Amino acid sequence: MFGKYKPLWGNKTRLKSSYDAVIIGGGLHGLATAYFLAKEHGMKNVAVIEKNFIGFGGAGRNTAIVRANQRTQINVPLYKEALDLWPVLTRDLDFNLMFNNCGNLNLMHSEAAMNAARMNIATAQFHGVESHLLDAKQVKEMVPALNISPDITYPIHGAMFHPPGGIVRHDAVVWGLAKGAVKLGAEIHQQTEATAINTENGRITGVETSRGKIHSPRVLVSAGGYSAGIINKMLGIKLPISVLTIQAMVTQPLKPILNHVVSSGAYHAYANQTLKGEIATGAHMDPWPNYTTLTTAYYIKHQAQALSEFLPCLRGVKFMRHWGGLADMTPDMAPIMDGNDPIDGFYMNCGWGYFGFKSCSAAGRHLAAFMATGNCPDILEPFNLRRYEKHQLMGETAALVSYTPDN
Incomplete structure (x- = not known):
């Protein structure tokens, strides 16, 4: 007998009624944000809510390529930081991410x-x-x-x-980040669907789930291809995605x-x-x-x-x-990373197209800083949603997306 099975990221825990932050989406970006919230900002009362299982979406459906040879001066520093973090995370998580910088x-x-x-x-x-x-x-x-x-x-x-580019084993990154986040105190709740995001007087107050209501002053939606639908349905914010x-x-x-x-x-x-x-x-x-x-x-x-x-x-x-x-x-093939606009305490991380895996470590790290302090890091500022209203699209490339911003 091998004893009772225990996942790397701990046994199923009871969903608490209150958290300092709730992250909707158990993919690479959500898990990285939870990990860095605990590791670098001491915010350990964090819940990752995942409708299916961690790594269900794009995290488990990619070809694991990482690189930092993008086109614009806005994008390159973010992807370079992410590329530099793979050996650091392998050491800090004590988990083999199988990073191979084959070029x-x-x-x-x-x-x-x-x-x-x-x-x-x-x-x-x-x-x-x-x-x-x-x-x-x-x-x-x-x-x-x-x-x-x-x-x-x-x-x-x-x-x-x-x-410096190469490949990283995508499922190892999911497991390693999950293990690291839980070890530091965060909770991962799989098979738990977010059904509503609650607000009051322009501020986030919590999340309703299939397992009960959660009070929280901070909510991040980082659900890959499902993010735009969640944000539109629950908050009425239309995204150019x-x-x-x-x-x-x-x-x-x-x-x-x-x-x-x-x-x-x-x-x-x-x-x-x-x-x-x-x-x-x-x-x-x-x-x-x-x-x-x-x-x-x-x-x-x-x-x-x-x-x-x-x-x-x-x-x-x-x-x-x-x-x-x-x-x-998105229309400019660059992500949307924004927060506290138009709702205090609400953060979004989406629109990555097929670049999300390459950037998850750095994006999660900076989103964690944004959520913990309420101040947007300089490296994330160009990726805000308002750039579409101001016609300040990134120069990375262009995709055909029809979008009319709300006033």
Whole structure:
């Protein structure tokens, strides 16, 4: 007999009637915020409320890539901090997060793309992020399996190489943060649905759940693709977010052929080889808003065609598993991290699209500081919701989202 099963994050506890803070969403950002609230601010009377189980959403449905080679000077410092935190968290949580900084190789398929990469690299280097421009021959030397011949749909002109990037085991991050948060005093309540957020005179007063009412002066909604719906339904705040399906898959295990993460914007495909030898690969988002995680034959075909062109050694390899997740996309492809506006004590962390996993450690750390002190950290200020009213969109990229801000 092995005795009674005990999860890493403790046995199920009774839901108390009052907490200093309630976090709706048991994903990476919610768990990271709870952990840093306890660790760095001594706020241990915190409840994480999760309708299903921790890691149910995007936290458990991604390809685990981390990097800090974004485009703008606003984004890069946040992602750099997150990238630097992985070895720190591995030590502090005493949990192997399986961080492998194998490097990211972003393929470029035109001279225009190469020029854009030069701008990205200049921004990265300005902020102390290692990044290099490679020509096609150097790319081939780094990844011999790549096809650099001119007879493919999008010939490879070169690449942007980002050595500090790589992969982290996503479920290990969920378990490690949960373990760390609970060890410091926070509570995680799975299978507990938030049904209402209560306010009075413009202030948060608590949360109603499927297991009872909670009094709390602070509430954070950090529920990934479900955040916009929760915030609109419970507080009447409309967010400029469209929810899109994003699909990924893995092949049968192979001998080592990819020692870096390889991605291509032209082919809308990226790939890395896992510790089990599988080639994990993902595509761009579905082009229509929806809330389904169903997969489609279209993307199986898309991935097969794309990978077969720039990694021809994969022709004939079988896909073994295929899954979908939800990407909550804003018009400028940058997140919304805001608080105390328009309701005191209410905080939101959403709109990450497919960048949420890369940033969860740093975002959780700064959201914790925001919630504990009530003062927005400088690094989060540009990500406020009001930027859409002021037409101050980020320069990262653009997505098609229709939005009319409320006055």
